[in-house]
Amino acid sequence: MKEIKKIGVMTSGGDSPGMNAAIRSVVRTCAFYKIECAGIYRGYEGMIEGDFIDLNARSVKGIINKGGTFLKSARSKAFRTKEGRQAAYNQLKKANIDALVVIGGDGSFTGGLVFNQEFNFPVMGIPGTIDNDIAGTSHTLGYDTTLNTVVDVIDKIRDTASSHNRLFFVEVMGRDVGHIALNAGVGAGAEEILIPEEDLGLERLLESLRRSKESGKSSSIVIVAEGDKTGKNVFELKDYVEEHLPEYEVRVSVLGHMQRGGSPSCFDRVLASRMGVKAVESLLDGKSNLMVGLMNDKITVTPLERAIKGQSKINKELIRVSDIMSV
Ligand code: F6P
Numbered sequence: 472m473k474e475i476k477k478i479g480v481m482t483s484g485g486d487s488p489g490m491n492a493a494i495r496s497v498v499r500t501c502a503f504y505k506i507e508c509a510g511i512y513r514g515y516e517g518m519i520e521g522d523f524i525d526l527n528a529r530s531v532k533g534i535i536n537k538g539g540t541f542l543k544s545a546r547s548k549a550f551r552t553k554e555g556r557q558a559a560y561n562q563l564k565k566a567n568i569d570a571l572v573v574i575g576g577d578g579s580f581t582g583g584l585v586f587n588q589e590f591n592f593p594v595m596g597i598p599g600t601i602d603n604d605i606a607g608t609s610h611t612l613g614y615d616t617t618l619n620t621v622v623d624v625i626d627k628i629r630d631t632a633s634s635h636n637r638l639f640f641v642e643v644m645g646r647d648v649g650h651i652a653l654n655a656g657v658g659a660g661a662e663e664i665l666i667p668e669e670d671l672g673l674e675r676l677l678e679s680l681r682r683s684k685e686s687g688k689s690s691s692i693v694i695v696a697e698g699d700k701t702g703k704n705v706f707e708l709k710d711y712v713e714e715h716l717p718e719y720e721v722r723v724s725v726l727g728h729m730q731r732g733g734s735p736s737c738f739d740r741v742l743a744s745r746m747g748v749k750a751v752e753s754l755l756d757g758k759s760n761l762m763v764g765l766m767n768d769k770i771t772v773t774p775l776e777r778a779i780k781g782q783s784k785i786n787k788e789l790i791r792v793s794d795i796m797s798v
Pocket residue numbers: 485576600601602644645646697731
């Protein structure tokens with residue numbers, strides 16, 4: 472493999488807290504090994520346009536605690552075409568960039584893998600998404616921060632729910648997986664948690680709410696993953712419960728994109744720092760097409776193909792804990 476003298480780093484797909492910390496780690500690890508580093512703005516879109524910035528150890532000061540990504544992120548239709556990828560390759564060669572670190576989700580890794588296959592261009596992936604839906608790592612960057620954000624918000628909703636003896640449906644992100652809903656739901660003591668991996672069914676939901684009332688609960692919080700499969704959105708669930716359980720006064724809160732923001736937790740900052748080092752050292756060791764991950768608190772690498780095709784598994788033991796806690 473060609474000697475690596477300059478590494479490009481980019482963020483792609485939905486942003487997540489910890490991305491800036493990961494960029495910082497990649498840049499500083501390059502500086503440590505005395506190789507150059509270039510930031511690529513706006514993911515593959517910026518790569519096609521040659522929108523690059525040379526970065527050194529001082530360029531990334533004061534960002535470890537910043538949410539979002541200073542390199543911006545974007546989803547690129549052009550990169551899905553061979554012409555777009557060829558234009559991107561030409562831009563990288565013109566800038567003397569020899570390898571790539573892609574911080575993003577499975578969609579971003581798919582682009583990186585195709586790019587490697589077409590141009591034999593070294594690529595390493597760092598899993599950055601709040602959804603935690605990527606195989607090959609117990610934690611994606613941003614997931615821990617988002618859990619803490621969601622738990623904090625649910626605690627606040629609990630204050631008003633208990634003041635008014637109300638039931639709240641709270642919708643959280645996660646695309647088509649339920650990790651945020653399940654973990655934040657247990658952490659915030661939600662009475663019910665609706666996730667796509669386990670279709671509770673509306674009857675079971677009504678039964679659970681009846682039991683809550685009978686057991687003397689004056690207010691309830693039901694967390695609903697946005698990919699949930701009850702077939703009703705949170706507003707329709709509100710109407711359904713009000714129709715079948717008129718003793719409940721129901722409100723809805725859709726948390727939305729605030730779950731993507733905020734200063735990264737210490738866990739995410741440390742994870743980002745560890746992953747950035749591993750990604751750069753892997754490239755310098757001549758490795759490619761791998762995603763850096765965390766498995767049993769060890770930093771590991773997984774073939775990109777497996778990370779992309781793999782399914783993150785929902786924690787069945789945690790579902791059981793949740794059922795017991797809502798007795
Ligand atoms: O993948 C991260 C995520 O926040 C998902 O949880 C959510 O469904 C999606 O991105 C929202 O996408 P966009 O940022 O395009 O609105």
